[in-house]
Amino acid sequence: MKDISIEFPGVKALNHVHFTMETGKVHALIGANGAGKSTLMKVLSGAYSHYTGEIAINGQKQDIRSPKKAQDAGIQIVYQEVDTALISYLTVAENIMLLETVHSMGKKQLIKWTELHEKAAAILAGMNIEISTKKLVSELTLAEKQMVLIARAISQQCEFLILDEPTAPLSHTETTELFRIIRDLQKQNVGIIFISHRLPEIFEICDEITIMRNGEWVATERIADTTQNKVVEKMLGQKLEEQFPELHTQIGNTVLEVNSLSDQDKIRDLSLHVKSGEIVGIAGLVGAGKTELCKALFGSEKLTTGEIILHGKKLKLRSPHDAVVNGVALVPEERRKEGILVLESVETNLTAANLNRFTKVFGFVDRKKEKENAKQFIQRLGIKTPSEDTKVQNLSGGNQQKVAIGKWLVAEADVYIFDEPTKGVDVGAKKDIFDLIAELAKRGKAILYATSELSEIIGITNRVYCLYDGQAVKELETKSTTEEELLFYSTGGR
Template identity: 75%
Template sequence: MAITLLEMKNISIEFPGVKALNEVNFTTETGTSHALIGANGAGKSTLMKVLSGAYNHFTGEIFLDGQKVNITSPKDAQNLGIQIVYQEVDTALIPYLTVGENIMLNETVNDMGKKQLINWKTIHEKATKILASMKINVSSKKLVSELTLAEKQMVLIARSIMKDCKFLILDEPTAPLSHSETNELFRIVTDLKNRNVGIIFISHRLPELFEICDDITVMRNGEFVSKERIAETTQNRIVEQMLGKKLEEQFPKQNVNIGNTVLDVKGLHDIDKIRGIDMSVKAGEIVGVAGLVGAGKTEFCKALFGATKVTAGDVYLHGKKLKIKNPHDAVRQGIALVPEERRKEGILVLESVATNLTSANLKRFTNIFSLLNFKEEKKTAVEMVKSLGIKTPSEQTKVQNLSGGNQQKVAIGKWLITEADVYIFDEPTKGVDVGAKKDIFDLISELAKRGKAIIYASCELSEIIGITDRVYVVYDGEVVKELDTNKTNEEEILFYSTGGK
């Protein structure tokens, strides 16, 4: 099989107030899997958006096998065999169409404007053939709205390779997947490599990259740092290149005096997943909620916050029984939630950093006539940006233009202004790089030091071990084990997380 060489040379791009890429070089070839890694805001996704035609106002050159190519639109990239699967799979699929229709979408819309008859039988036959070749066990006639997140991702990959795909870019593909779903994705990646497709893999999960990739390119602050063979480097070396400094202790070590019980949950049930959860959290205590994807961690967090209907059970704050019918009740009574899906539920992406940071406590910034005090709002936002280390050109920058780690800091920061008693963090480091993770752990540790009660829900067991005092293991909507963190390990937590007795 002939190998195709891809070269991006001296790529630079600017956005208002931000130089996102500065003279970046990137080289890869078909038949290999290439990790592209860097801290949030390093420019990884921006570079791949240039390659896939989403951004066309860049300077620099792109070559395929030594021939210069012009990529000014996604169609240009696709015609050259370059495809991308974004992290937000739902935005790229049409939910009310079938799997087959979504896979064959590019083929059926290419001649739009001309009168044409669509042979639905042929559409489904072709889609079924592609799915079968990838050993994906999904019916082409099933509606996309009925698929799991992992299945949607497989459909997008199937659509990408329907035409002559030379390079497939996967942006944070494993972030929402369970362990078994990740293994299935890796099987498909290996299969595509064997078919001479070049895979470009953007991820923050270093162990996965070292398992599946051949080469690794590191970026920092919009610039190229290094390119190495995976077999010839180490995870610690890569992290140090990402951060530009030696790897520090990731989890802060602070002596916190654990106080009295702040939150007491008894027999909590929701309408679907949660079945009788009991839990308590004391002042200054970080309590972990551990479990695999789908165990019920997120559902528990939402039920506690009033975002889903509770059918049974009681919640007590400082011994007082709470009535929580909705998130407004929860916030008013001192409970804050930083949700897993930050772009959908945690931030207002089209609003400014300042608007987001003050949105959960507008009362503090309005006068008796309900008019907003913009001067006070700006002052508080500037202080919060500085104290949290949010990387933004200004407090007026739209949150959608920030990196994932900085968006997460905004999602956390808005609750710091409200001074809640209980802070619930649901997968707070999802899609966040190692540098921003440390900042988030420091924030959570500081909250505990101030006597706040913290719930930390995560399927990242190393984080549960690193930051919590106690851990409740959730399996199939129930707490199956309560453990002291300093007396347990990842293996024991995983044993109970998978239904072990």
């Protein structure tokens, strides 16, 4: 890719970017949120057609202006937002063979269902993945959906496979499995472009790395010739600061108490408590029940037994509305699906959770007051956006996450629940999010921080509960534990 530039209203997303790679190599593409990584790959995969510059494969110029053109050139992409790329009401086999089915449409031929399932099963078997091809995609876990997308990509003639944050929804075991698949594809001379914020993974799996910053190319190097710290400094354009803030909060009385909570599926007899000014970690691997617990405390999961007590008062949470009214806020893991209104402006999103504050008589919204509030929070949270009127879908992942958090700061809750808040977020934006959370604790808020990133639990929390198979198997003081101990209990150690 040579001299690639692209603009969106008010944003120059890429500025004369060069990118070169070979088949049979795993090439990392890294940069802070908004650096242009995903945009560059969307150009390569044909999602954006209004770019300038050249793309060539084996010296042959390619006019890639549509996904079909990219696929014909052997380029496949697996996006980070897996749900938007799959059709939930179709089976695993139908989703894997989707491209082939669509390409053969118009030829007036019947679909041979047995053959379709056999082909899909063979692809999954080749990847050493055990998922029934007859299962509906809506029944799959996030990790399984990711594998189905990779299976679909390699069901076609694939020379270059782009993986956008592929390990974000995966557990440690599933990541190991993904890396095995990547190495197998490498042996078959497929070139893998690996977009990730997880530096240890990049240094484990990749041969080369390209670093971007503010829509421009910064450097391309062999992994063997650089270090993680050097990469971060090039990403941020400055020396690496301490990531986690000092926690000097006054811990007060118990705000939230959960006793013997169970839901219909995942959570089993779970008890915990959080005090004001305290950040309590919920550590656990993917599938341990962290998300289900967060949703249950926010009134969106049906409970069978147990009680939730806030400020000494027993809560009846029939819906998220009940939770919001009682001062409970949730920043969910799936931000694009559940945490933000992607087609609305930054301004609309920031006031969505507390419209009463901006409503005049007869229920009309005070636009002037709403705009002033949005501008204030954009500045306070460091949201990088051309204006408060920009649609949230045009922001980078880290800035979308800041909007998802910002709306609850406007609403002023008592309990803040964060579910994987740094998923798909770069080093710079992570630091901003940690500072925000520390600031909330300083203001006496009770905070639950659920993540599978154990280094974050150690860095940001006061106390931690380890979840395994839907149960809180161990409670630990953060200052007297280690990542190894957390992992031990999170994997079922006793």
